[in-house]
Amino acid sequence: MSGSGPPNGGVSVETVLALLDLASTGMPDEHDAVAELLSAEQLDAAAAAQVGQRVRELQGAVARLHRRGQELSALFSSARELAALHDVDELVSGLVRRAHDLAGTDVTYLSEFDERTRELRVRSTAGVIAPAFRRLRVPPHTGLAGKVAETRAPQWTSHYAQLRDVPHAESIDSAVQAEGLVSILGVPMVAGGHVLGVLFAANRSEHAFSPEEVALLSAFADIVAVVLQTARLLSQARDAADETQHAYAELAQHVAAMERAGQVHEELTAAVLRGGGATDVARTLGDALERPVLIVDEHHALVAASDGSAAVVDSDPVRSALAESRRSGRCTLLDPPVDGCSAAVAVLAGDLVLGGLLIGDGAVELGAVELRTIERAAQITALLTLKQDAVRYAEDRVRGELLNDVLSPDVRRHSDLAARLRARRVRPEDLRTVVVVAVAPEHRRAALRAAHALASASGLSGEVEGVVTLVLPGADPREAAALVRDRVRAGAGTDEVLAVAARPADTLGELSARFAAVRDCSRVLAALGVGSAAADADEYAPYTSMFAGDPTAALPFVDRVLGPVLRWDADRGTDLLTTLRHFVDCNASPVRAARRMEVHTNTVLQRIERITSLLGESWREPEPFFRVSVAVRLEGLRRRLRAEP
Structure with missing residues (x-):
């Protein structure tokens, strides 16, 4: 039949095949190729128009099927990526970009619901120009986004500036205006009965969104909702696993600490029963804590050391820590450690201070159980000290009775x-x-x-x-x-x-x-x-x-006899007492006193004259001179002994 027209006014096979090729492309007939093909056939105008309309309908149907295939392919690809779910942020951004490409809108963006602030904040965008838009946050019950979240249904507008049935916010309107958006479509992302966010598609011109566009964006919103929900569940699962692991680790540490504490208590009890001393306590506690332990008495003198060391940590921070422990009755930590000392606890028996335990640096962390173990070791030390004191007291009492009998x-x-x-x-x-x-x-x-x-x-x-x-x-x-x-x-x-x-x-x-x-x-x-x-x-x-x-009469005696001379020296910085002592030692001879002092005799006489004015004319008579001699020697004795180291 090629090259010949059909009989009875029909259409040739070549024309039919050409029309079918045009319909199968799914492309719009921009050059009216259908009319050109039909014009060569012997058809009346009505028949040609009917055939042309049917071909164009076929073109639209094929175009929709082609577009649907692309959408399904994109959704299947997204589903495969969802199954992998390696990087949530990357996957969400990819879904937004894919929705942007298929929707063919100017801008596509995703706003995620913030459970803490109850706001919708932009998380991912495609086609956005204004930087401020990427930081947009929509308060609750505000704007088109708020309406989508509340109704849990798609919402759109062909002209955002004319939208009147939702509350507006200046910050949102400014961001929309800066981006130049006019028509906006928003669909909810719902999972597990909760709104996780809103997926938007927007144009910078007026546009009436078709049901196909709404359905396509909703499909992507569902996938993104699954991604976000899965990510949250995985995060919760990881957190729960981490908490479980942490709790298990803490339990294991606690069990180990309890076992260590039990062993320490058992060994300390055995030390008490066998008559052990502070050295046993220091060594047992030091081995358990893997830290050096020093035990000091109430004057901070070393009593025992876990490693046999003779060094004592003695500083103001350590003494302050022991004082704090005495007040609280608890072990006091030094933070930071001082000279290798990390903790201190006082050894007490009621209000009686018997000493302290000093704990050095080491591998075992000082947790609650370790601190209680140290405190119990301090109690054991107090019991041992009291026991030893009791034994010593009994021995001392016997020896004291002997001493009293001897003396x-x-x-x-x-x-x-x-x-x-x-x-x-x-x-x-x-x-x-x-x-x-x-x-x-x-x-x-x-x-x-x-x-x-x-x-x-x-x-x-x-x-x-x-x-x-x-x-x-x-x-x-x-x-x-x-x-x-x-x-x-x-x-x-x-x-x-x-x-x-x-x-x-x-x-x-x-x-x-x-x-x-x-x-x-x-x-x-x-x-x-x-x-x-x-x-x-x-x-x-x-x-x-x-x-x-009457020993208490000695000092008043000196003051009564020599008081004027002592006060004269104190007030004027002189030393008449030395001259008087040499005068007494030389049997009241000014010449011998001057020779001993290596000064001129007149100097001694002048000083004796001053002493006479202070003590009275009779002080050189036998009885007063004896008293002066005794008082001078007592005062010299007092000064010499007080000056000794």
Whole structure:
């Protein structure tokens, strides 16, 4: 049939095939090719118009099918990407771009619902020009977005400026105007009964959105909703898994800490039962915490160390931490650590402070269980200290009774004394030098402990007539007094220690008189204001005998006799007392005094004249001169002892 027209006014095969080719392209007939083909056929105008209309309808149907295929392909691709769900932000941005390409609008953007502020904030855009638009936030119940979220249905407008049935906000209108948007379509993203956001397609010109455009955007909105919901569920699952793992780790740490604490308590209890001491506590706690542990007494002197170290952490922050622990009754952390010390806890027995535990740096973290373990170790230390003190007290009481009997003037208490001393492993021949110690009441307990440590090997110590007293092997009195003073200073943590010793006794029977001498001497020296010294009682025997009955009268005596001279020197910066002392020592000879002082005799005479004006004309007569001599020597004694280190 090629090249020949059909009979009876029909259409040729070539024309039919050409018309079918035009219809299958789905492209609009811009050059009226259908009319050109039909004009060559023998058809009337009505038939040609009918055929042309039918061909154009076929073109539209094919175009819609082609577009639908692209949409389905895009949706299937999006579904495959959703199945992977690697990067949520990248996937959401890709979906927005794909919707933008298929919708053919000028702008496409996604606003996500912010659960904290209840706002819709722009998360992803395609085709946006104005930077401010990407930061757009829509308050609740505002604008077209608010209406979409509330109705959960697609909403659109052909001219946003003429939209009157929604509340407007100046910030939103300004952003829309800056972007030049006119027609806007918004569809909700709903998942699990919750609105997750709104997907928008917009043009910069008026446009009536077709049902196909609404359906296409809604399909993409559903996919994005699935993406966001899945991402949230995965995030919640990851958070739950992380919380579970964290809880498991904490539980494991807690169980390990409890096991460690149980082991520490068991070992400390065993240490108490077997009669252990502070060293056992320090070593056990140090091994459990994998940290060095030091135990100090109430004066911060080292008692025990877990590693055998002799170093002591002694600083203001550490002392402050121990003071805070005493107030709170809890372990105090040092943040940051000071000199390697991370924690401190006071060792207490009621209101009695027995010392403290210092915890160094280490691998084991100091959590709640570890802190309670340290506090319990401090309690065990207090129990051990009290137990040891009780044993020591019982021993001291026995030895103290022996000491009192040794120093008693009652000879009836001396019967079988040598045998009783040997029963306590004390050799009677070693008890020769008596030393008494005067300290402030708050340091007496520590002074007794230091005295006991010093005398435990070959002597006796204790309290006699309220005074810390020791009886030691024979030694030079001043050396013995200096030894006791230094040991008590170190043990009691105070420099104010007065130690007085007597010359060694030849027999046990002489110790009573020696004790009376050193006791009276210490009282006189204390009354003179001498708080720290090491003295030989024999050097001050004349003054002790004068004031033993009333030691408090010694200082008033000096003031009464020498007061005018002392005040003259203090007010004018002179030193008449030195001249007076040399004058007394030289038997009232101005010449000898001048020679000793290496000054001219007239200088001494002038000073003596000034002293006479202060003390009165009769001070050089025998009785007043004796009193002046005693007072001068007492004042010199007081000044010398107070100047000693």
